[in-house]
Amino acid sequence: MSRVASRRVGWMAVTLLLLLLAVVLSLAVGSRTMAPSAVWDALLHGGTSDDAQVVRALRVPRTVVGVLVGVALGVAGTVLQGITRNPIAEPGILGISQGASLGVVCAIAFFGVHTLNGYVWYAFGGAAVAAVCIYVVAGSGRGGASPVKLALAGAAMNAFLASVVAGILTTDARALDEFRFWDVGSIAGRDASIVGQTWPFLVAGLLLVLAMARGLDALALGEDIARGLGRNVALLRATGALGATVLTGVAVAAAGPIAFTGLAVPHIARALVGPGHRWLLPMAAVLGPVMLLLADVLGRVVVRPAEVPVAVMTALAGVPFLVVLVRRRKVVAA
Numbered sequence: 001m002s003r004v005a006s007r008r009v010g011w012m013a014v015t016l017l018l019l020l021l022a023v024v025l026s027l028a029v030g031s032r033t034m035a036p037s038a039v040w041d042a043l044l045h046g047g048t049s050d051d052a053q054v055v056r057a058l059r060v061p062r063t064v065v066g067v068l069v070g071v072a073l074g075v076a077g078t079v080l081q082g083i084t085r086n087p088i089a090e091p092g093i094l095g096i097s098q099g100a101s102l103g104v105v106c107a108i109a110f111f112g113v114h115t116l117n118g119y120v121w122y123a124f125g126g127a128a129v130a131a132v133c134i135y136v137v138a139g140s141g142r143g144g145a146s147p148v149k150l151a152l153a154g155a156a157m158n159a160f161l162a163s164v165v166a167g168i169l170t171t172d173a174r175a176l177d178e179f180r181f182w183d184v185g186s187i188a189g190r191d192a193s194i195v196g197q198t199w200p201f202l203v204a205g206l207l208l209v210l211a212m213a214r215g216l217d218a219l220a221l222g223e224d225i226a227r228g229l230g231r232n233v234a235l236l237r238a239t240g241a242l243g244a245t246v247l248t249g250v251a252v253a254a255a256g257p258i259a260f261t262g263l264a265v266p267h268i269a270r271a272l273v274g275p276g277h278r279w280l281l282p283m284a285a286v287l288g289p290v291m292l293l294l295a296d297v298l299g300r301v302v303v304r305p306a307e308v309p310v311a312v313m314t315a316l317a318g319v320p321f322l323v324v325l326v327r328r329r330k331v332v333a334a
Contacts, residue, residue: 004274007273008272008273008274008279011272011273011283012273012279012282012283012286015272015283015286015287015290016286018290019067019286019289019290019293022289022290022293022294022297023063023067023293024036024039025293025294025297026059026062026063026066026293026296026297027039027043027055027059027060027063029297029300029301030054030059030300031300031304031305031307034051034054034055038051038052038055039055042055042056043055043056043060061190061191061192061194061195062187062188062189062190062296063293064192064195065187065190065194065195065254065255066187066255066289066292066293066296066310067289067292067293068195068198068199068202068250068251068254068289069187069250069251069254069255069258069288069289069292070261070288070289070290070291070292070293071202071206071285071288071289072202072205072247072248072250072251072288073091073247073248073251073258073261073262073265073288073292074261074262074265074266074269074284074285074286074287074288074289074291075205075206075209075244075247075281075284075285075288076090076091076205076243076244076247076248076251076262077089077090077091077261077262077263077265077266077284078265078266078269078277078280078281078284079209079216079240079243079244079247079281080094080240080241080244080262081266082216082219082220082240082277083147083150083216083219083236083237083240083241083244084147084150084151084154085147085219085220086147086150086151087267088263088322089151089154089263090259090260090261090262090263091244091248091251091252091262092158092257092259092260092262092263093154093155093158093263094134094150094151094154094155094157094158095130095134095154095155095156095157095158095161096127096130096131096134096154096244096245096248096249096252097127097248097252097257097259098130098157098158098161098162098165098257099126099127099128099129099130099131099133099157099161100123100124100126100127100130100248100249100252100253100257101123101126101161101165101183101252101257102126102130102161102164102165103119103122103123103124103125103126103127103129104119104122104123104126104179104182104183105165105168105169105175105179106122106126106168107119107122108174108175108178108179109168109169109172109175114178116182116189116190116194117193117194117197119182119253120194120197120198120253120254121253123249123252123253124201124249124250124253127245127248127249127252127253128245128249130157130161131241131242131244131245131248133157134150134153134154134157134241135150135153135237135238135241137149137153137156137157138150138152138153138154139234146223150237182256183256183257184256184309184311184312185255185256185257185258185259185309185310185311185312186255186256186309186310186311187254187255187292187296187310188307188309190254190255194253194254195254197253198250198253198254201246201247201249201250202247202250204246205243205244205246205247205250206243206247206285208239208242208243208246209240209243209244209247209281210281212236212239212240212243213277213278213281214277214278215231215236215239215240216236216240216277217275217276217277217278218231218236219231219233219236219237220275220277248262255310255311256311257311258292258310258311258314259311259314259315259318260314260315260317260318260319260321260322261288261291261292261314261318263318263321263322264291264317264318264321265284265287265288265291266280266284267321268287269283269284269287291314292310292314295310295313295314295317296310296313298313299312299313
């Protein structure tokens with residue numbers, strides 16, 4: 001095994017151990033901290049204590065949703081940065097998350113949907129419509145959907161959808177009260193039914209993007225080189241956008257909009273295993289839930305017995321990361 005391959009395997013093993021630690025902490029830490037033995041008893045021995053019931057009924061679904069959302073956001077951000085060749089591309093910045101938000105607002109304000117389980121499908125639909133609109137706008141005119149046009153179309157669509165959401169909410173106080181609890185971005189209070197509704201889409205999105213890993217590597221070399229290698233650039237971008245949209249829909253439907261995870265995870269993964277997407281995508285899929293679960297655990301303990309939503313914690317960590325990223329000219333120019 002080459003030195004580079006050994007380093008990649010080593011970092012993947014370390015990251016998997018971090019994921020295991022994050023899962024254990026997510027199950028054991030909260031408004032009250034439980035011993036690992038109590039968690040073990042609840043999961044494997046059918047414990048009947050109050051702690052065991054809290055673990056099974058509340059913390060296990062919350063942890064599973066955190067893993068699911070982290071995987072989706074980490075991989076979606078990696079794919080979006082690959083197809084746009086933009087180091088600050090992520091679902092929130094490109095407007096896909098805002099499309100999901102519009103779907104949820106419409107569900108509340110116009111269709112009488114008032115449960116998290118009901119929001120799921122409207123969030124999926126909103127994300128899909130936003131992604132299609134972005135790609136259609138970027139693909140019009142000469143040159144097709146170039147990286148610059150995709151980024152500009154995404155930013156414009158994000159601003160437009162945000163204004164539509166704000167317009168609906170300012171005229172419907174009831175919708176505003178209900179929407180703000182979803183819009184804050186949290187994995188608290190989610191149950192197993194959310195996982196049951198979204199995991200098939202997660203699997204489909206992952207299979208779609210993993211199948212195009214070599215194509216993303218070619219696209220990273222530039223459009224002309226990718227075409228010279230026999231790649232259909234337009235098809236690659238459309239497939240990548242579809243996969244990222246499905247994954248973003250999974251994440252936003254399950255937990256609401258969570259910023260910066262899709263931005264930070266690809267850069268950390270790239271620093272560990274390099275730019276090759278056959279390693280980069282799996283590493284992002286592991287790092288995503290590590291970051292999300294650790295942020296969620298930190299949010300549970302900083303203001304006990306209250307909690308800080310995970311989206312607030314990832315934003316607090318993400319803003320300094322974005323500042324550092326912008327200051328590193330070699331990354332921005334990549």
